[in-house]
Amino acid sequence: EDQVTQSPEALRLQEGESSSLNCSYTVSGLRGLFWYRQDPGKGPEFLFTLYSAGEEKEKERLKATLTKKESFLHITAPKPEDSATYLCAVQHGNTDKLIFGTGTRLQVFP
């Protein structure tokens, strides 16, 4: 069965304390892995798309990496404004639909 699992469920960091969020997936024929940020009561906001193992993307304090089984979202020196839920989603086979994980709720304290 297609599955996307994110860990940890919740993460509390001190401002400046770097960490990583994990997204592991079991799908056949991965076409793309997507990272989104979601603030409470809002829609998912696009961050990164990764297509093949070994690929890396960076944006400000965030860096996303992809292997054949998982993806990591590395957060370097986070700030309180990075507090949000980070969602991972995969697209596979010949379907356009995104399969989402349950997300990691990140809180960054000053």
Add this chain to the structure above:
Amino acid sequence: EPEVTQTPSHQVTQMGQEVILRCVPISNHLYFYWYRQILGQKVEFLVSFYNNEISEKSEIFDDQFSVERPDGSNFTLKIRSTKLEDSAMYFCASTGTGQETQYFGPGTRLLVL
């Protein structure tokens, strides 16, 4: 920067009533989607729409649901007879091609009483 918009932002309805949720996708996009998120749960795919027809739908998208592109800009989701379990955030998304990044709207919070 182009964005997906949705109306209304909140909708309260009585069980059994019909609701229509509206979306304006990004103007040059061709593929449209509806997802929903029940409070505290993951985002779930409902339906994809391309070239004026449904290209894929999930098990959730039963006969009570329908989608339509009534004109060149709007994309709607209709729930004919709402149930309590339809209470959720409904997100519209669009993309230029089916393989590109899907951009999401801000959502409509639907509450069925």
